[in-house]
Amino acid sequence: MQSNHRPQLRRKIRFFLHRWHRRLGLLVSLLLILLVITGVALNHTGQLKLDNHYPQSGVLLWPYQSLLPDNIGYEGSHGLLHSANGMLLLDEDMLADCSRLTGAAETTEYVLVSCASVWHLLTGSYQLLESFDPAFLSLPEDAQPAVSDGQLVVGSSDYWQKLNVDTLTLEGRVTVAQTSTYEILPAVNQSISWQRIMQDMHSGRWFGSWGVWVVDIAAFVMMLLAFSGIWMWLSRPGNRR
Structure with missing residues (x-):
C-alpha cells in the first residue's frame, strides 16, 4: 500500500505545482520582461549614452516631480x-x-x-x-x-x-x-537621466516605496518557479535517467 501511495502523492503534488506554476509564471511575466529590458539597457549604458540623456515624458518623470x-x-x-x-x-x-x-x-x-x-x-x-x-x-x-x-x-x-x-x-x-x-x-528635466530611471525601474524604486517589495516578492516567486520546474521535470517517470 505504501509503495502505491507515494506515486499518487507525487502525482498530486506535481499536478498542484503545474497548475500554480502556470499561474505564477503569468503573474510575474510582465515584471520579468521589464527586468530583462532594463537590465540589458543598463549593461550597455555607455553605448546607449543613458547617463547623459534626459527624458522629458511626464509619465516617466512622475516619481521625480519634487526633484525637478x-x-x-x-x-x-x-x-x-x-x-x-x-x-x-x-x-x-x-x-x-x-x-x-x-x-x-x-x-x-x-x-x-x-x-x-x-x-x-x-x-x-x-x-x-x-x-x-x-x-x-x-x-x-x-x-x-x-x-x-x-x-x-x-x-x-x-x-x-x-x-x-x-x-x-x-x-x-x-x-x-x-x-x-x-x-x-512646463518642467524641463535636466537632472534625471535615462540611466537613473532604468536603475529605479530595475530595482522597483520607480514605483514608489512599495515597488521594491513587489520586485523582491517577484524574485522570490521566480525562484520558486525555478525549483518547482526542476522538481516537476525530475519527478516525471523516465527523467531520472
Missing part, C-alpha cells in the same frame, strides 16, 4: 527667454549655455541673465556680449539681476548694487530695484 526645479521664463521685448536642454533660448533660438534660468533683467541697451552657475550679458537685441561666473563679482547664491533708474543692478531684496557693464564691476548701492516678472513653464 521650476522652469521659469521671462517675456522680453524680442520673445520668451527660457532654458532647455542646457541652453539659454530666446523662443527657439539658442543664445548661450544655461543649466537653469534663475533671473533676467532688461534695459534699452542691455539684457542681464542669471543661470545656476553662469551669468550672461547681452545687447538689447539679445546678442551675447560676455559670460561670467557670479563668484567673479562675489555674488551670493540668491542674487538676481534687476533694473533701477534704467540701469542694471544685481543683488537681493535688501541689498542692490549697480553693475558697470564696461568693466563688469559692482559700484554704488541702490535702495530700490525692479525685478522682472516671470511665468512658470
